[in-house]
Amino acid sequence: MSKHLKIHSLPPDLWSWRKKIEAVAIEEGLDFFETVFEIIPYDKMNEIAAYGGFPTRYPHWRFGMAYEQMAKSYAYGLSKIYELVINTDPTYAFLLEGNEVVDQKLVMAHVFGHGDFFKNNYWFSQTNRKMLDQMANHASRVRRYVELYGQSVVEEFIDVCLTLENLIDVHSPYIPQKREVKGRKVDLPEEMMGDDAAVPRMRAKEYMEEYINPSDYIEAQKRKQAEEKQKRARFPAQPERDVLAFLLHNAPLTRWQRNVLGVIRDEAYYFAPQGMTKIMNEGWASYWHARIMTQRGILDDSEIIDFADRHSGTMVMHQGRLNPYKLGLELFRDIERRWDRGQFGKAYHECEDMAARAAWDTKAMKGREKIFEVRRSHNDITFLDEFLTPEFCAEQKLFTFAHHPRANEWQIASREFAEIKKKLLAQLTNMGQPIIEVEDGDYEQRSELLLVHRHAGVDLQDDYAYATLKNLFSLWKRPVHLATKKKSKDLLISFDGKQIHLK
Amino acid sequence: MSRIKQDHSRFRQIVHGKIRKNLRQFISRGEMIGKQGNDRVKIPLPQIELPRFKFNSKDQGGVGQGEGQPGDSLGSGDQQPGQGEAGEGEGDKGLEVDVTLDELAEILGEELELPHIEPKGAKQVVTEKDRYSGIRTVGPNSLRHFRRTYKNALKRSITMGTFDARAPVVIPIRDDMRYRSWKTESSPHSNAVVIYMMDVSGSMGEEQKQIVRIESFWINTWLKSQYRGISTRYIIHDATAKEVDEHTFFHTRESGGTKISSAYEVALRMLTEEYPSSDWNIYPFHFSDGDNWSLDDTSRSIKLLSEHLIPMSNQFSYGQVKSPYGSGQFIKDLRRSFPLDSADCTLVCSEIDNRDAIMGSIKTFLKAGR
Numbered sequence: 001m002s003k004h005l006k007i008h009s010l011p012p013d014l015w016s017w018r019k020k021i022e023a024v025a026i027e028e029g030l031d032f033f034e035t036v037f038e039i040i041p042y043d044k045m046n047e048i049a050a051y052g053g054f055p056t057r058y059p060h061w062r063f064g065m066a067y068e069q070m071a072k073s074y075a076y077g078l079s080k081i082y083e084l085v086i087n088t089d090p091t092y093a094f095l096l097e098g099n100e101v102v103d104q105k106l107v108m109a110h111v112f113g114h115g116d117f118f119k120n121n122y123w124f125s126q127t128n129r130k131m132l133d134q135m136a137n138h139a140s141r142v143r144r145y146v147e148l149y150g151q152s153v154v155e156e157f158i159d160v161c162l163t164l165e166n167l168i169d170v171h172s173p174y175i176p177q178k179r180e181v182k183g184r185k186v187d188l189p190e191e192m193m194g195d196d197a198a199v200p201r202m203r204a205k206e207y208m209e210e211y212i213n214p215s216d217y218i219e220a221q222k223r224k225q226a227e228e229k230q231k232r233a234r235f236p237a238q239p240e241r242d243v244l245a246f247l248l249h250n251a252p253l254t255r256w257q258r259n260v261l262g263v264i265r266d267e268a269y270y271f272a273p274q275g276m277t278k279i280m281n282e283g284w285a286s287y288w289h290a291r292i293m294t295q296r297g298i299l300d301d302s303e304i305i306d307f308a309d310r311h312s313g314t315m316v317m318h319q320g321r322l323n324p325y326k327l328g329l330e331l332f333r334d335i336e337r338r339w340d341r342g343q344f345g346k347a348y349h350e351c352e353d354m355a356a357r358a359a360w361d362t363k364a365m366k367g368r369e370k371i372f373e374v375r376r377s378h379n380d381i382t383f384l385d386e387f388l389t390p391e392f393c394a395e396q397k398l399f400t401f402a403h404h405p406r407a408n409e410w411q412i413a414s415r416e417f418a419e420i421k422k423k424l425l426a427q428l429t430n431m432g433q434p435i436i437e438v439e440d441g442d443y444e445q446r447s448e449l450l451l452v453h454r455h456a457g458v459d460l461q462d463d464y465a466y467a468t469l470k471n472l473f474s475l476w477k478r479p480v481h482l483a484t485k486k487k488s489k490d491l492l493i494s495f496d497g498k499q500i501h502l503k
Numbered sequence: 504m505s506r507i508k509q510d511h512s513r514f515r516q517i518v519h520g521k522i523r524k525n526l527r528q529f530i531s532r533g534e535m536i537g538k539q540g541n542d543r544v545k546i547p548l549p550q551i552e553l554p555r556f557k558f559n560s561k562d563q564g565g566v567g568q569g570e571g572q573p574g575d576s577l578g579s580g581d582q583q584p585g586q587g588e589a590g591e592g593e594g595d596k597g598l599e600v601d602v603t604l605d606e607l608a609e610i611l612g613e614e615l616e617l618p619h620i621e622p623k624g625a626k627q628v629v630t631e632k633d634r635y636s637g638i639r640t641v642g643p644n645s646l647r648h649f650r651r652t653y654k655n656a657l658k659r660s661i662t663m664g665t666f667d668a669r670a671p672v673v674i675p676i677r678d679d680m681r682y683r684s685w686k687t688e689s690s691p692h693s694n695a696v697v698i699y700m701m702d703v704s705g706s707m708g709e710e711q712k713q714i715v716r717i718e719s720f721w722i723n724t725w726l727k728s729q730y731r732g733i734s735t736r737y738i739i740h741d742a743t744a745k746e747v748d749e750h751t752f753f754h755t756r757e758s759g760g761t762k763i764s765s766a767y768e769v770a771l772r773m774l775t776e777e778y779p780s781s782d783w784n785i786y787p788f789h790f791s792d793g794d795n796w797s798l799d800d801t802s803r804s805i806k807l808l809s810e811h812l813i814p815m816s817n818q819f820s821y822g823q824v825k826s827p828y829g830s831g832q833f834i835k836d837l838r839r840s841f842p843l844d845s846a847d848c849t850l851v852c853s854e855i856d857n858r859d860a861i862m863g864s865i866k867t868f869l870k871a872g873r
Contacts, residue, residue: 047507059506062553064514067507072601151513163555317568326568401577402564410577413564423566434556458558467554482556 009038014095017105017298024296025112029372030288032115033129034090037108041097045081046070048094052271053086054135058142058263060158082310083107087118087274089129102303106310109292113285116375121280123273123379126173131270138263145256157257160471161264166433167243168265170272239437239452244268246438251475261475275431276379283328284375286314290329327396331383334392335374336367358391381428388424390417426456434460439483449476453484460484469495518600521550523610530865531858533717543603551600608728611721615865618872620729620784620817633685642682651681695730695784695817697723698773700766702791704741705758706828714824715790716753718861725869726786736773740766742796746773760796763789763833767807780815787812788868790822792829801833805840808850818849818873822864825856849873 010018018037025032040048050067051057073079082103084094093111095104118124128134146154200221204212240246244265248258274281290311293299299307315326338344342362351357374383393415400423402413414420429435435454443450449472453460465482472480472495479496492503522529529546567577611617638651656675660666666673699719701712727733737752738744741759744766770787778785795801813819823834834852837843841850853867854860 047505050507050510055506059510059513061510061514061517064507064510064512065551067511068514155513159553163553166555166557322566322568396568397570398566398568399571399573400564401567403561405561407576412567412571412573412575412577414573420566423564427563427565432558434558436556453556458563461557461559464554464557468556471554 011039013101014039014104017101018108021105021108021292021298022112024292024298025109025116025288028288028292028296029368030112030116032091032112032119033088035093035111035115036090037093037095037111039095039097042074042080043071045084045094045096046074049081049084053084054132056132056136056139058135058139058158059146060155062162083110085111085114086132087114087124087127087129088132091115091118092132100306102299102306103310105298106289106293106307109298110285110289112292113288114281116288117277117281117284120376121273121277121379122377123174123276127270127273134266138267141259142263145260149256154256154260157260158264160474161244161261163468163471164244164247164475165264165268166431167436168245168268168272169241170269170276170431172242173269235441236438239439241435241437243436243438243451246441247475250441252477253475272431273379276381279324279328279331279380279428280375280378280383281328282325283330283332286325286329287332287371330396331387331392332371332374334389335387336371338367339370340365340367342366381425384421384424384428388421393417393420426458429456434458436482443481446478448479448481450481450483453482455485459486462486465493466495466500469493469500473497517551518548518602519606519610521548522546522602522607523614525550526610526614527859527862530717530721530862533713533720533858542605543601544607545599546602548600604724605728608724611725611865612728615862615869617725617866617869620726620872631687631689633687635683636686637684638681639684640678640681642684646683648681648683652679655679655681693730693784694782695726695733695786696736696774696778697726697733698736698738698770698785698787699752700738700740700744700770700787700789701752702741702761702763702766702794703739703755703757704761704794705756706761706792706794706826707756707824708826708828711792711824711826712753712756714855714858714861715822717858718790718822718855718864719788721861721865722788722868725865730784738766738769738773740769744769761791761794762800763791763795764800764804764807767804767812771807771811774812774815785816786818786820787816788820788822790824791833792826793823793831793833793835794829795833795836801836804833805836809841813850816849818851818868818871820868821850821852822868823852823854825854 014037022035046067048055049070050063057063070079070081074081080096082096082099086092091111091114093107093115095107099107118127142154142158201213201218236246244261247253248261248265253261293307315323315329317323317326340363341360342348342364343357343360348357348360351360374387378386394417398420399415400413400419401410403409404411435456436451437454438449439452440450442448451472465484469480469482479494481492481494483490483492485491494501494503571577612619638648652675653673656673656679657666659676659679660673699715701707701715703712723733723735735749737747737749739747739752739755739757740762741757742762742765743759744762746769747755766789774780774785795804808819821834821837823831825831831854834854837850837852842848843850843852851868851871853864855864
């Protein structure tokens, strides 16, 4: 009943627009969950946005901080949240009360684009579509702990967990049974089983023994076995990228702490696909709002100027800022154009005549089909890796920038395609977070924790790393270490509970 | 209370606590001065940010979009150009939080355990305010109370038997009309004036003035929270004294000698002419490095203090800032002439050796709650 009421909470004119836009979107081939629109005032909008879309989230001050920042920037007229859409089934979307009809129409079209992406993109295939309920469960659990153990205790613990929130393995949800434990292959004859020092030998007559199984070979085998045995004793057996999971299972935590850490980890995993597909998701939604509004008769003639103003407001590029809406939209359009004109495949790629390349048109008309395929299977990294072209970079005026230490300013570094692509991909790898793994949970056989930063050319920020290590210590309760590099030299940062050591 | 209100007030509470914890540091660094709006200040509070393993942004660089040649500048500083993306709420910047001056005063009061001030002679100044608080039967149409009027009309028509539930028409007549009425409330109101006097002779250096500036900012913040209306006046002196505005007060540097009595005379004239002590709470503050030209002038100053300024004021405060050139003599003379240790003595002296001493000095000045 209440669900039913909500669907009709739109005023009649918007309701009929919603129906029309939905019909057009379906006609265009978009496929989304049932979508519930609600009109809410700006303070409610700020509130929901502060909670990351989930008004039922657990209590924590940082949501209050986000709220204050949003409320202030709204009050000063600096920014306004037009649209908020939640990846659940049904999909919930919020419209800002008091916006003009043209804004609401644009937002609806945009939302259906997001809805289609949420439902069909592979990287969202593992998300919990009933996350609203789960978040509410998380919240009530945290509230209960607050009642039992006191606000500051629980809050401090959440703070600690949040500093480690980015240490998850974003790809693990897509790998079925990631850690299959295989028994070690044993090729010892049966009578020698269980004898660790035994080495498999070839059967040989006694006088041939030294030739068939030479003693240096036997020695080498023994050494190899000993090494392997040591490896087996390693903990974790392989470096563990999901640091939160490792802590969840191995850190000396009480039950409620384990639960809270689990909550933080679950939510981090829920939001991860959105981080992995930001450019595509916004690009896709923008592609569709532009198309539905301008080419499908949704936009009234009198609204064109307002529409153009809003649209360009979203697409604006500031120097030195990469706008995911703009980049995604342009790249989708570029793909559509290229596949319409047949600018793909061996013949096109081997063509070195620039004029011929530019004029290339086989009338393949595969563009629409291609972009739907792309939105199904790609994430930001593969999207850019596969479809970014030198022509596109030049057209979009992309560049890389770097910090110039002597002038203490940021400068444009290069407009080379290879450089731009490399930087972009590096920036998107692991959602722009450093890759950090648990290397050893029994470092130096003293139950100390060793994390390794898989250094890929960019150093960590020192002060943040120190502070985070201190928090990690408060979970592990034994000295913690982080192996990284600084200025290309190996560096081991350790915290022993009292102070930071650098080695 | 809605959830976000709870989280928000928790956030404010944490900000409050962090500021309080770091108050000494904030005070001695003078960080909030200059970041001051009308009733609020911006305080840099990176302590509140949750740390995490992240890349050093200077080492990382990035990709941008737009015009320009390699080598062109995109802006300087520590922050990456265009950090945070369009449509994204968060950006990890050096965090600054807004705090109202009232909040700041509250924090100062808590940390220094300052008593609230008992205003004197305040009852004479009275403000009047109108409040709508009742209903009457006559009044202007603009104050008509629609609901009450119709309620009366309905009651009347029911008792008279003219009300027909099937055709419910209610027409108010003259007697049914009801109007809002107001009451005038008067509340006592107290005013305060703060007079800052500072020695700007050659021996007072930049650092000394900065100390005075920081200290006066905090004293002002506190006094403002204690009085509804407060006026602040500034007097500088070397061998002669004059009234100046705030900016000049902190940025003037003279090279002449020092005659403290000149400032006291200007202050006295100002007080007798504009601020009768029966209506005003008076707070003169005088900062100098303790140098005075002559013994004659010192005794003249002391006389002015004991006969006029101290009796008029709630409290007269003298802060002596240590400078490499000053002799620091004046405070000794004051100590000799006044029973500073007695509880009734409304002359309070404090020596401020360096920035770290500011907090203690503020406490010395304000702890009596006068």
